[in-house]
Amino acid sequence: GAVVSQHPSRVICKSGTSVKIECRSLDFQATTMFWYRQFPKQSLMLMATSNEGSKATYEQGVEKDKFLINHASLTLSTLTVTSAHPEDSSFYICSARQVIEETQYFGPGTRLLVL
Amino acid sequence: ELKVEQNPLFLSMQEGKNYTIYCNYSTTSDRLYWYRQDPGKSLESLFVLLSNGAVKQEGRLMASLDTKARLSTLHITAAVHDLSATYFCAVDMTGSGGGADGLTFGKGTHLIIQP
Numbered sequence: 001g002a003v004v005s006q007h008p009s010r011v012i013c014k015s016g017t018s019v020k021i022e023c024r025s026l027d028f029q030a031t032t033m034f035w036y037r038q039f040p041k042q043s044l045m046l047m048a049t050s051n052e053g054s055k056a057t058y059e060q061g062v063e064k065d066k067f068l069i070n071h072a073s074l075t076l077s078t079l080t081v082t083s084a085h086p087e088d089s090s091f092y093i094c095s096a097r098q099v100i101e102e103t104q105y106f107g108p109g110t111r112l113l114v115l
Numbered sequence: 116e117l118k119v120e121q122n123p124l125f126l127s128m129q130e131g132k133n134y135t136i137y138c139n140y141s142t143t144s145d146r147l148y149w150y151r152q153d154p155g156k157s158l159e160s161l162f163v164l165l166s167n168g169a170v171k172q173e174g175r176l177m178a179s180l181d182t183k184a185r186l187s188t189l190h191i192t193a194a195v196h197d198l199s200a201t202y203f204c205a206v207d208m209t210g211s212g213g214g215a216d217g218l219t220f221g222k223g224t225h226l227i228i229q230p
Contacts, residue, residue: 034217034218036217042222043203043220043221043222043223044158044203044205044218044220045220046217046218046219049217059217093157093158095158095218103148103160103163104148104160104207104218105160106150106157106158106159106160107157108156108157109156109157
């Protein structure tokens with residue numbers, strides 16, 4: 001099946017710093033990638049939809065200036081958490097949709113801890 | 116606003132027993148997904164159901180979709196310990212014309228299968 005990677009898998013940072021998370025589709029082209037956030041013991045919540053070559057679409061309540069998304073190519077999307085605070089600590093998971101398939105393939109996730 | 120409700124949210128059962136997880140959703144969609152999540156891990160795709168009446172089976176798991184009732188079920192047959200995990204259903208609104216995108220997840224069913 002299709003493979004989606006994320007980097008880093010785990011990151012610890014100080015409050016006020018910025019963190020960049022990469023999401024790559026390794027063996028397919030993804031016109032659309034999605035970013036989700038999952039707090040402990042909770043479900044996944046869609047943060048934004050990232051389309052190659054255009055601006056991301058953010059869900060209600062997600063600050064676009066805080067969570068910067070760039071989808072520069074058909075295989076790479078990045079999420080930058082700017083001026084991170086402890087409440088941003090979460091499990092961030094990306095997914096990618098193949099052009100010819102209906103399903104979304106999920107990356108392994110990035111666990112962010114902001115101190 | 117699309118709502119996806121799963122029940123039960125927690126299920127403890129013995130090996131060898133059968134059980135069903137239910138997933139109801141609030142608006143029209145003909146694409147429903149089932150995922151498995153192990154602790155600390157990302158999502159593993161189990162089933163993609165794309166039309167009314169769709170039924171798919173993989174090993175001891177079988178999923179079905181009734182778009183008229185807006186209901187999907189995940190049936191576990193003769194459960195084994197290895198199936199212990201959290202199971203999520205998710206509904207895809209992409210292309211529905213509603214302006215939404217990405218997946219809306221249920222809260223998940225935490226399944227424990229005891230030997």
